[in-house]
Amino acid sequence: MALPFHMQQIQGRLVRDPELKTTPSGKTVAVFDLAYLGRYKTDAQGSLVSFLKVEAWEKQAEYVAKNLRKGMEVIVKGDLVQRRWQRADGKKASDFRLVMRGVLVCEPPQNWQAVLGESPEAA
Numbered sequence: 001m002a003l004p005f006h007m008q009q010i011q012g013r014l015v016r017d018p019e020l021k022t023t024p025s026g027k028t029v030a031v032f033d034l035a036y037l038g039r040y041k042t043d044a045q046g047s048l049v050s051f052l053k054v055e056a057w058e059k060q061a062e063y064v065a066k067n068l069r070k071g072m073e074v075i076v077k078g079d080l081v082q083r084r085w086q087r088a089d090g091k092k093a094s095d096f097r098l099v100m101r102g103v104l105v106c107e108p109p110q111n112w113q114a115v116l117g118e119s120p121e122a123a
Contacts, residue, residue, distance in 0.1 A: 007077060007078065008080045009076070010098065012074070013034070015032070015033040015035050017070050018032040020062075028057065028061040029055055029056065030055070030062075030065045032054050033053055034076060036049070036051075052096070053095070053096075054098045054099075056100040057100075064103065074103050076102075076103050077102045077103070078102070079098070079099045081096065082094055082095070
């Protein structure tokens, strides 16, 4: 099944553990950075690694915060969104984020039971 045009699917590794926050309106959001290999060099040293910030909201945020950890390889599906704002110095700024619709864990870390707080006997 083909993805809608606006939806993206990216495979990569979490750079750090997800950060769970609550907005002033009471909504839950988890934010994490995903490192992935691209086709084009991203620096003078020839690196092909790019980084993308991912947001998960409400129930997905709770799942992400509980189950995903730094180093895990995942496939994230979602909408690529451009955020625009005016900085304190008056200059315009923007970034792109992937607003997650779904995630698939490709490879849990070696110590996945310890990461998730389970004993190896229970697995």
